[in-house]
Amino acid sequence: MSIFENIKSAFKNVFSNKMRTFLTTLGIIIGIAAVIAITSVGNGSQAQITEQFDSLGVGRITVSLRSNSPRNMVSADALTYQDYEKLREIDGIKSISPVYSGNNASVKLLNPKETNNASITGVTPDYENIMSPTMLYGRYINDSDVEAKSKVAVINDTTAEKVFGYCNQSIIGEKISIKTWQGSFKYTVIGISENSDAKTESLYENEYPEKMIVPISSAFRLFNRKTISNIVLVAEDADNSESLCSAITNKLSEIHKNSDKYTAESAAEQMDAMNEVTGTVTMLISGVAAISLIVGGIGVMNIMLVTVTERTREIGIRKSIGAKNKDIMLQFVVEAVILTGIGGILGVLFGWIFGILAGNLMGVSSVVSINSIIMAVMISTAIGIVFGVYPARKAALLDPIEALRYE
Amino acid sequence: MSKVMIQIENLKKYYSQGSIQVKALDGVSLRVQEGEFVSIMGSSGSGKSTMMNVLGCLDKPTDGIFFLDGIDVAKLKDTGLAEIRNKKIGFVFQTFNLLPKLSAIENVELPMAYSGVPIKERHKRASEALKRVGLSERMKHKPNELSGGQRQRVAIARALVNEPSILLADEPTGNLDSKSTFEIIDIFQKLNDEGATIVMVTHEPDVAQYTKRIVTFKDGKAISDEIVKNRIIAEEEMK
Numbered sequence: 001m002s003i004f005e006n007i008k009s010a011f012k013n014v015f016s017n018k019m020r021t022f023l024t025t026l027g028i029i030i031g032i033a034a035v036i037a038i039t040s041v042g043n044g045s046q047a048q049i050t051e052q053f054d055s056l057g058v059g060r061i062t063v064s065l066r067s068n069s070p071r072n073m074v075s076a077d078a079l080t081y082q083d084y085e086k087l088r089e090i091d092g093i094k095s096i097s098p099v100y101s102g103n104n105a106s107v108k109l110l111n112p113k114e115t116n117n118a119s120i121t122g123v124t125p126d127y128e129n130i131m132s133p134t135m136l137y138g139r140y141i142n143d144s145d146v147e148a149k150s151k152v153a154v155i156n157d158t159t160a161e162k163v164f165g166y167c168n169q170s171i172i173g174e175k176i177s178i179k180t181w182q183g184s185f186k187y188t189v190i191g192i193s194e195n196s197d198a199k200t201e202s203l204y205e206n207e208y209p210e211k212m213i214v215p216i217s218s219a220f221r222l223f224n225r226k227t228i229s230n231i232v233l234v235a236e237d238a239d240n241s242e243s244l245c246s247a248i249t250n251k252l253s254e255i256h257k258n259s260d261k262y263t264a265e266s267a268a269e270q271m272d273a274m275n276e277v278t279g280t281v282t283m284l285i286s287g288v289a290a291i292s293l294i295v296g297g298i299g300v301m302n303i304m305l306v307t308v309t310e311r312t313r314e315i316g317i318r319k320s321i322g323a324k325n326k327d328i329m330l331q332f333v334v335e336a337v338i339l340t341g342i343g344g345i346l347g348v349l350f351g352w353i354f355g356i357l358a359g360n361l362m363g364v365s366s367v368v369s370i371n372s373i374i375m376a377v378m379i380s381t382a383i384g385i386v387f388g389v390y391p392a393r394k395a396a397l398l399d400p401i402e403a404l405r406y407e
Numbered sequence: 408m409s410k411v412m413i414q415i416e417n418l419k420k421y422y423s424q425g426s427i428q429v430k431a432l433d434g435v436s437l438r439v440q441e442g443e444f445v446s447i448m449g450s451s452g453s454g455k456s457t458m459m460n461v462l463g464c465l466d467k468p469t470d471g472i473f474f475l476d477g478i479d480v481a482k483l484k485d486t487g488l489a490e491i492r493n494k495k496i497g498f499v500f501q502t503f504n505l506l507p508k509l510s511a512i513e514n515v516e517l518p519m520a521y522s523g524v525p526i527k528e529r530h531k532r533a534s535e536a537l538k539r540v541g542l543s544e545r546m547k548h549k550p551n552e553l554s555g556g557q558r559q560r561v562a563i564a565r566a567l568v569n570e571p572s573i574l575l576a577d578e579p580t581g582n583l584d585s586k587s588t589f590e591i592i593d594i595f596q597k598l599n600d601e602g603a604t605i606v607m608v609t610h611e612p613d614v615a616q617y618t619k620r621i622v623t624f625k626d627g628k629a630i631s632d633e634i635v636k637n638r639i640i641a642e643e644e645m646k
């Protein structure tokens with residue numbers, strides 16, 4: 001009896017009791033579906049994270065005070081513009097910019113349209129090289145803006161839409177009124193960039209503050225501060241970022257006469273940390289899936305044992321006309337594999353659908369890779385073999401005459 | 408001298424049930440030559456089925472010598488016995504023992520599936536076998552769509568299809584009415600005329616009269632062995 005014939009008759013048997021087949025394979029279905037859903041969403045978000053970090057430039061390094069609380073921001077340890085000027089002298093830096101984040105609730109945009117809170121970031125022109133935004137209209141902040149403490153701002157297209165109700169060239173030169181505890185200031189829009197986070201933000205429509213980028217010197221004036229939030233830079237050689245990071249933190253400790261207060265993290269490290277988190281989550285759910293698969297396998301074994309008992313007479317008849325032990329063995333292993341294989345295929349389908357649904361909810365695209373399908377098929381086949389062998393062996397070793405006498 | 412198909416000597420089969428030992432076969436010796444048609448008779452519990460099962464390589468004797476078509480069966484392991492059952496023996500049971508989910512022709516094809524006959528040839532040989540037992544019209548029917556006599560004919564076709572050295576039948580007409588019994592006996596006689604060696608267990612002395620030789624069992628022993636003098640031919644009776 002060829003393997004093909006075995007498969008054919010196994011299908012016949014398995015489909016003759018659809019409900020039982022479905023219930024038996026439920027554990028496998030859930031296990032495989034979980035694996036597929038998780039890997040598809042995982043692959044999708046991994047791709048997205050990588051893409052995001054790529055767009056930021058992998059060599060990007062962020063220097064900040066280790067504990068960035070408001071109290072620390074005014075302490076002697078706080079980063080200053082002078083720190084930035086000193087760090088600029090270190091070799092191996094391609095671009096460097098101080099950043100002042102006025103992420104403060106009391107900053108409001110008033111005119112021309114009253115909108116919600118603003119997030120104002122003060123930077124130097126190098127920031128453009130570091131973040132490489134796509135400019136839609138106008139220009140970025142330049143050196144003379146910083147020098148003159150000009151009241152100019154670069155906004156993004158989302159902000160333009162919300163503040164002006166439209167987004168085109170004519171906004172360049174228009175004024176926006178910013179209100180802080182210092183009073184109201186009129187800033188001229190000099191450029192509009194593309195919002196790179198538009199996709200994520202659109203989900204939370206009104207919760208994001210409007211983003212504006214202003215010269216660092218103007219930000220100091222707006223908020224009456226001299227300290228900065230952090231310093232971002234890009235290394236000339238991304239492979240060197242580790243040594244550059246330690247050079248920076250050492251220099252800062254030297255300036256401030258303290259130790260271990262500053263961190264310099266490259267985007268690559270952050271990405272690693274992020275991947276580690278998604279990796280842990282994936283591992284956890286894979287663990288659950290593995291348990292479900294084992295339970296599913298035991299379910300298959302259980303039903304195969306029932307099948308063997310139910311079909312004892314059939315086994316006796318087959319043996320009486322010349323079936324060898326290995327023929328019976330193969331017949332039942334194939335049947336178990338068909339069972340788990342069906343579970344695997346249904347699992348892939350359900351997992352695929354769940355992946356898409358979950359991806360939509362989480363705002364990531366789910367990617368079902370060929371590899372994960374192959375893996376699912378291999379796992380479910382392996383489960384069929386592992387858990388099918390024992391019942392099949394039991395069937396194969398039945399004594400022909402005992403089996404024929406079985407009522 | 409024609410070929411010896413079955414040679415058993417001092418064959419024993421003991422069952423132990425708790426403390427008591429049941430001697431189902433208690434030293435049976437028998438020789439069956441090629442072309443014989445032997446009927447085995449005896450009261451219930453005399454060991455007829457036990458011997459048929461041993462002859463059919465379905466059961467292993469406790470002791471004794473057993474040669475089948477020159478092969479020392481006692482020496483064979485599971486796989487060797489399966490091959491003998493497949494190629495050398497055609498077994499017909501009282502309860503037919505067909506697979507209920509398979510059609511008549513699929514049932515007949517099954518022994519060939521286990522002996523590795525190509526699918527196309529299986530089909531051809533199975534339909535020929537069914538034709539021989541007069542069931543060409545019912546090949547696609549499932550066992551539960553056939554009468555008892557028809558089912559037994561399917562079982563005979565299945566037993567024949569691998570051209571075995573010997574046909575063993577344990578009360579093949581036990582579950583059949585007299586008309587079907589005649590038909591089955593007629594088939595056996597014709598097969599025997601064509602050269603098949605047949606050993607058949609029967610309860611009915613009338614049925615035994617259609618065979619060529621009667622062996623009688625009692626308490627696990629063969630107590631008599633005689634040639635049938637005026638053998639009846641089923642085909643003539645049916646006219």
Ligand SMILES: Nc1ncnc2c1ncn2[C@@H]1O[C@H](COP(=O)(O)OP(=O)(O)OP(=O)(O)O)[C@@H](O)[C@H]1O
Nearest residue numbers: 422424429430431450451452453454455456457458
């Ligand atoms: N598996 C078994 N375990 C124990 N004893 C058994 C077993 N099979 C048969 N026997 C005993 O062996 C003896 C012979 O049984 P067997 O079935 O061969 O009789 P039989 O001649 O075929 O009877 P019948 O005409 O009723 O079919 C009986 O006493 C029976 O109880």
Ligand SMILES: [Mg+2]
Nearest residue numbers: 455456457577
């Ligand atoms: Mg009997």
